[in-house]
Amino acid sequence: MWDIHSPSHFYVATESGAVRYFDIRNAQNGADAVYTLAAHDEAVSAMDLHPMVKGLLVTGSADETVKVWDVRENKPSLVLSRNPDVGSVFAARFCPDEPMLLAVGGSNGESRVWDLSTNAGVRSIFGDATVKANPVREKPMVRVSNSDGEDDDDDIPEAVIAELRGGVADPASATDDDGDNNDDVSMASDSDS
Numbered sequence: 001m002w003d004i005h006s007p008s009h010f011y012v013a014t015e016s017g018a019v020r021y022f023d024i025r026n027a028q029n030g031a032d033a034v035y036t037l038a039a040h041d042e043a044v045s046a047m048d049l050h051p052m053v054k055g056l057l058v059t060g061s062a063d064e065t066v067k068v069w070d071v072r073e074n075k076p077s078l079v080l081s082r083n084p085d086v087g088s089v090f091a092a093r094f095c096p097d098e099p100m101l102l103a104v105g106g107s108n109g110e111s112r113v114w115d116l117s118t119n120a121g122v123r124s125i126f127g128d129a130t131v132k133a134n135p136v137r138e139k140p141m142v143r144v145s146n147s148d149g150e151d152d153d154d155d156i157p158e159a160v161i162a163e164l165r166g167g168v169a170d171p172a173s174a175t176d177d178d179g180d181n182n183d184d185v186s187m188a189s190d191s192d193s
Contacts, residue, residue: 001047005054009034013044019059021074037076039067046092052099053126060089066104068116070125080121084141086110104141111144 003009003021012020012033017040020033039059046060055072066089068080086106095101100117116122 001049004049004051011047011049011057013039013047013059015043017041017044017061017063019044019047019057021071021076034074035076037069037071039069040065042088046089046104048093048102050094050099050126051096056122056126058092058094058102060092060104060106062088064088064106066092066102066114068119068122079125080119082114082141084112084114086112103144112141113144114141 001011001013003011008024010022010024012022014020017038019037019039021035021037022033023031026034040061040063042062044059044061046058046066048058050056050058055070057069057071057076058066059069060066064083064087065081066084067078067082070077070079084104084106086104087108087110089104089106091103091105093103095103095113100115100122102114102116103111104114105111117127
C-alpha cells in the first residue's frame, strides 16, 4: 500500500504478522526497510492509512484484532488494539465522508463501524485542539446487519453515522441546505457571465 502522505514510500504486510515500510528510492538498490513493525501474531490481512491524519495506520489480522498505530517520524508505536468480534479481520477501511469512522469486516460474516474519534488514546495522539478540549465518551462499535430481508435503514450510511452521533436519521425526510428535499441545481447561462 502506497503512503499517500509520502509518495516515495510504501507498506508491505506479511503472513508472519509484520508490516514493513520501504522507501522506493532505496528499495530499488536492495536496501532494507525503513522500519519493520511486529504488528500481529498472525498474518496481516487488512491495512489502511488515514487519508488526512498523517501517521495514523490501522492493521487487521487473522489474530482477530484491529490495531491503531502512530507511525509518524518512522517511529511506529501502538496506540490501541481491539478485537472487533468479526473473526479473522479481512477488511479495515476509513470512511471517505466521515474520516474517523473505520469499517471492519471479518471471517464470521460480521461487520463493524468504529468511531475512532471517541477513543481517548486516539484523540490524545491524533486529535486537534477542539477534539481534545471536548471530552467524548467512547462509544461501542456498531454492528452492521447483513441483508436479512427486513426493510430497515441499517445499511444507509446516513443512518449509521447518525446512530454513532447519538441521533436518528430518517433518509425519507432528509432536507438540503434550503430546507426542502429537492436537490437544487443551478446552471449558469451565457447571460450570467
